[in-house]
Amino acid sequence: MASRALAQCVRSLARASARLNEGRSVCVLLASAQRPLSSWTCSQRTSRTELLRIPSPSVHPCRLYSDAPPLTLEGIQERVLYVLKLYDKINPDVLKSTSHFMKDLGLDSLDQVEIIMAMEDEFGFEIPDGDGEKLMTPEEIVTYIADKKDVYE
Amino acid sequence: MAASSREHVLSIYRLLLKESKKFPSYNYRTYALRRVRDAFRENRTVKEAQRVEELLNIARKNLAIIQRQVCVGQMYEAQKTVVEQEKQKSS
Numbered sequence: 001m002a003s004r005a006l007a008q009c010v011r012s013l014a015r016a017s018a019r020l021n022e023g024r025s026v027c028v029l030l031a032s033a034q035r036p037l038s039s040w041t042c043s044q045r046t047s048r049t050e051l052l053r054i055p056s057p058s059v060h061p062c063r064l065y066s067d068a069p070p071l072t073l074e075g076i077q078e079r080v081l082y083v084l085k086l087y088d089k090i091n092p093d094v095l096k097s098t099s100h101f102m103k104d105l106g107l108d109s110l111d112q113v114e115i116i117m118a119m120e121d122e123f124g125f126e127i128p129d130g131d132g133e134k135l136m137t138p139e140e141i142v143t144y145i146a147d148k149k150d151v152y153e
Numbered sequence: 154m155a156a157s158s159r160e161h162v163l164s165i166y167r168l169l170l171k172e173s174k175k176f177p178s179y180n181y182r183t184y185a186l187r188r189v190r191d192a193f194r195e196n197r198t199v200k201e202a203q204r205v206e207e208l209l210n211i212a213r214k215n216l217a218i219i220q221r222q223v224c225v226g227q228m229y230e231a232q233k234t235v236v237e238q239e240k241q242k243s244s
Contacts, residue, residue: 108197109159109163110163110166110190110193110194110197113163113166113167113170114170114190117167117170117171129160129163129164129167133163
């Protein structure tokens with residue numbers, strides 16, 4: 001019967017997903033999927049749902065609410081300098097916290113746009129064009145981000 | 154370049170880069186980013202206002218193209234390439 005073949009597929013799925021340690025919640029889902037099949041065929045399918053109940057005592061369905069660890073000024077500065085060092089047009093030996101992008105590091109406005117976009121990606125928030133244009137040293141970027149993210153000493 | 158057109162150029166550069174990053178396909182994404190950067194760098198020294206305006210129009214058309222293709226690409230996503238999977242494993 002087609003339903004038996006389906007049930008077998010579902011069972012092998014359950015075995016595979018139990019290996020991935022999602023035990024109880026998946027079994028509940030699968031067990032509930034089994035019930036419509038069993039109601040159609042009216043034979044003893046309850047034994048199959050028993051077989052599917054794979055014990056996994058460590059998995060409790062729960063929700064995890066958490067935020068990222070709080071930012072510190074040193075942390076922000078470290079990340080900003082790290083991203084700048086990864087940028088291929090900047091020489092990492094010359095890079096300091098106060099080095100001006102255009103005057104000291106010889107970059108142009110297009111590079112500065114790319115740097116600000118890299119900072120947006122790193123810290124995960126939008127920096128508007130007008131503000132982004134004015135940030136010309138790593139120090140300024142750090143103070144701007146600290147300002148936006150409410151990070152105090 | 155006049156102040157307003159400089160602003161235009163930088164903002165359209167930003168928009169182009171942002172849209173190009175959204176491509177789901179590795180090849181399109183890297184090509185678009187590379188081509189945008191190279192095209193802007195190539196035309197960096199252009200001074201005549203008319204030529205700048207022409208180039209800005211080309212840029213706007215390409216921005217529209219990229220936006221449409223990003224949508225299409227996101228609708229019909231293919232398998233991730235090996236290069237990308239490796240990056241995920243290492244990070």
